[in-house]
Amino acid sequence: MEKKDIIQSFKDSLFTGLIALALFGPIVGLRTVSKGEGLFIAPQWGVVFLLVGLCILGRFLININSARKTEFKIFSSLSSKFSSITEDKAKHFAITGILFAVVFPFLPFTDRYFMDVAIMILTYIMLGWGLNIVVGLAGLLDLGYVAFYAVGAYSYALIATTFGWSFWICLPLAGVFAAFFGILLGFPVLRLRGDYLAIVTLGFGEIIRIILINWYEVTNGPDGITGIPRPSFFGLPFKRSPDEGETSFHLFFNLEYSTMHRIIFLYYLILVLALITNYFTLKIRKLPVGRAWEALREDEIACKSLGVNPTNTKLTAFAIGAMFGGFAGSFFATRQAFISPESFTFIESAIIVAIVVLGGMGSQTGVVLASIFLIGITEMFRDLEQYRMIAFGGAMVLIMVFKPKGILANRKPTILMHGDKK
Amino acid sequence: MSNLLSVENLTMKFGGLTAIDDLSFDAKNNQITSIIGPNGAGKTTVFNCLTGFYKPTNGQMFLHKEDSKISLRKYTDFKIAYVAKVARTFQNIRLFPAMSVLENLLVAQHNELMVASGYSLFGLLNLKTYRDKERLAVDKAKYWLDIIGLTHRADDNAGDLPYGDQRKLEIVRAMCIEPRLLCLDEPAAGLNPKESAELNKLLKFIKTDKQTGILLIEHDMSVVMGISDHVVVLNYGKKIFEGTAEQTKNSNEVIEAYLGVDE
Numbered sequence: 001m002e003k004k005d006i007i008q009s010f011k012d013s014l015f016t017g018l019i020a021l022a023l024f025g026p027i028v029g030l031r032t033v034s035k036g037e038g039l040f041i042a043p044q045w046g047v048v049f050l051l052v053g054l055c056i057l058g059r060f061l062i063n064i065n066s067a068r069k070t071e072f073k074i075f076s077s078l079s080s081k082f083s084s085i086t087e088d089k090a091k092h093f094a095i096t097g098i099l100f101a102v103v104f105p106f107l108p109f110t111d112r113y114f115m116d117v118a119i120m121i122l123t124y125i126m127l128g129w130g131l132n133i134v135v136g137l138a139g140l141l142d143l144g145y146v147a148f149y150a151v152g153a154y155s156y157a158l159i160a161t162t163f164g165w166s167f168w169i170c171l172p173l174a175g176v177f178a179a180f181f182g183i184l185l186g187f188p189v190l191r192l193r194g195d196y197l198a199i200v201t202l203g204f205g206e207i208i209r210i211i212l213i214n215w216y217e218v219t220n221g222p223d224g225i226t227g228i229p230r231p232s233f234f235g236l237p238f239k240r241s242p243d244e245g246e247t248s249f250h251l252f253f254n255l256e257y258s259t260m261h262r263i264i265f266l267y268y269l270i271l272v273l274a275l276i277t278n279y280f281t282l283k284i285r286k287l288p289v290g291r292a293w294e295a296l297r298e299d300e301i302a303c304k305s306l307g308v309n310p311t312n313t314k315l316t317a318f319a320i321g322a323m324f325g326g327f328a329g330s331f332f333a334t335r336q337a338f339i340s341p342e343s344f345t346f347i348e349s350a351i352i353v354a355i356v357v358l359g360g361m362g363s364q365t366g367v368v369l370a371s372i373f374l375i376g377i378t379e380m381f382r383d384l385e386q387y388r389m390i391a392f393g394g395a396m397v398l399i400m401v402f403k404p405k406g407i408l409a410n411r412k413p414t415i416l417m418h419g420d421k422k
Numbered sequence: 423m424s425n426l427l428s429v430e431n432l433t434m435k436f437g438g439l440t441a442i443d444d445l446s447f448d449a450k451n452n453q454i455t456s457i458i459g460p461n462g463a464g465k466t467t468v469f470n471c472l473t474g475f476y477k478p479t480n481g482q483m484f485l486h487k488e489d490s491k492i493s494l495r496k497y498t499d500f501k502i503a504y505v506a507k508v509a510r511t512f513q514n515i516r517l518f519p520a521m522s523v524l525e526n527l528l529v530a531q532h533n534e535l536m537v538a539s540g541y542s543l544f545g546l547l548n549l550k551t552y553r554d555k556e557r558l559a560v561d562k563a564k565y566w567l568d569i570i571g572l573t574h575r576a577d578d579n580a581g582d583l584p585y586g587d588q589r590k591l592e593i594v595r596a597m598c599i600e601p602r603l604l605c606l607d608e609p610a611a612g613l614n615p616k617e618s619a620e621l622n623k624l625l626k627f628i629k630t631d632k633q634t635g636i637l638l639i640e641h642d643m644s645v646v647m648g649i650s651d652h653v654v655v656l657n658y659g660k661k662i663f664e665g666t667a668e669q670t671k672n673s674n675e676v677i678e679a680y681l682g683v684d685e
Binding site: 301303308413 | 510524563576595
C-alpha cells in the first residue's frame, strides 16, 4: 500500500464526511422540543459529530480494505463461506430450524414478548413465502402484496362477525377471496413488465386501502372492525370463564388458566400455516406450472415460442400468491381481534418485498433468514422508537453490500437427470 | 413432394416502411427451405409474421395438414406453437439461462405435462400417472441431448453452456414440441467451421429422420449451400430469386443484390 493511496482514501473519506454532515446536520442535529408555549429548536451537535466521525472512519476502513486487494477481504470470504455451509447442509438446516420452532414455546427463556416477536416473524415468513411465488418464481414484481393480506383479513373479519362461522371455515373462504382479487389484479397487468408492473401493483395496494377507509357501511372505515372472534382449540375457547354450556381449554385439559395458552396456540397455528405454504411452494415448483413460472421469469418471448400460455401462467401465480397472503391476513385478524386500514399501508408491502429480495429471489430458506434478520433487528431496537427504522435500513444496506444477490441466491434445478452427485 | 407451408402475397408495413412486399413462396415437407438476403431484407420479419409475433398487413399463410390446411393468421402468440405446431429459434439465443438444460427441454413439453399433471392437481397428489408422464418427458429430453452430445451437462444451467452448445440446445428445445415446421433464425451465427458442420448434420437428421420441414434464415453460405433443398432470396422485402442452391449460386440477380452492380 502506497502513501498516495492513503492520501487518496483519506481525501475520499473527508468528502464522505461532508455529505454525512449535510445529511445528519438538519435531520439529527436540529431537534424540535415543545416547551411551555412554543416549539423550540434544540441542537444536538455532539451526536452529529459522532455520526459524521463514524462515517469518515468507516469509509476510510472500507477504502483501505479494498486497496489491500485479496488478503484482507474478510467480509466477502466470510459471506461466501456462509452460503456454502447453508447450501451443503440445506436439509439439516431446515430440519433443525423446524425442530427449534416446534420446541421454542417451551424453552426456559421464552416469555410473552419473545412469543409475540416469534409470531410476528412467522407471519412475515409466511407472507414472504407467499410473495416468493409471485416475485421469486414468476418474476412479477408485486409492490401491492399487502392488498391481499388486507382482503384476507377483512374477509375473515366480516364473515366471522356477521355469520359467526368458525375460524376453520372462514380461513379457506378468506383465501378464496384473496385469490379472486389476485386474478382481478392480474388481468389488467398481464401485459406489463418490470417497473410498469411494479407501479400498477403499488397503485392496486393503495386502492384497496382507500376503499377500506371509505366504504364505511361495510368496512366501518378508519374505525376498523372490532370484536373479531378469537380462534378456538377445535371448539374449545381460550377463556377464563366460559359461557354456559361451553368448556374452555384450560378446564378441559385440567390446566391452570393462563393467557399463554392462547399465544402458544396462535404460534403453532401460524407455524403450521407457514409450513403448509412452504410445502406447497416446494411441491409446485417441481410441477410443470412451477417450471413455466420460472421460464416466464427468464424469457417471456421464448415461452410463447414454445406454446406456454403466458396469461394463464401469470394468473395462477398471482392467484396462488394472493391466496397465501389471504391466509396470513385471516390469521392476523384473528390474532389481533381488531383490524383497521392502518395495518395495511405501503410500508408492509415494502417490508415483504424486501424480505423476498434480500433473502435471495426464489429461495425459501433465504426468506426465513431475511425475516429473522430484518424483523428481529428492528424489534431489538424497539426501545429507540423511530430510530429503529435506521436499524431496518442498516440491515438492508448490509445485505445489499455483502450479498447483492440475496442471502441465499443459489437455485437448485427442479429435476435432475443424473441424480444428486454433489 | 407435398407442400407444407404456402405464403401468399404476404405484406408487412411498419408505418411508411414496407418491410415485406407481396411475398409468395412455398416450403415443402421434409425439405430445408432457406431464406437469404442482405441485412435488412426482411427475413426475420417473415419469421415474426409466420410465428405470430407480428400480424401481417396483408396476405395469407397456410400450413398444410394431410388434406386440410390451416391459416396461420388465425393464431397469435403462443397458439402458433401450441395448436399449429410451428416452432422457432431466435437470432439472439433465447434460452432460460438460470434453469438447467433438462428444465429447458421440459418447459418445451409444458402443455402435455400440464394435462398429465391434471393442471397441477394430480401432480400435487403425486399420482403415478403424472410421474410416468414426467419420466417419458425426461426420456424424450435425454433422446435429444444424446443426439447433440450434451447429456452429461443436463443438470447444468443452460446459461453456463458454451455458445455453440446453446445454439444446438435451442434447436432441440424447439424440436421437443414436435413441430411440423421448424423456423431457424441464423442458427450458424457465431459458430466456428467445426460447429457449423455439426449443425448441418443435426439439421439433416431433423429433416430426414424426424420428417420435419425446416425454414432457415442464414448468412453462412457454407450452411445454406450445403444443406438447402430450396432457396428464396429476398432484397428490400421483395423476392428476387427462387431455386435450388446451385441455381442461386449462379444467378446474376443474387450476385448483384449482394455485391452491387458494376458501373
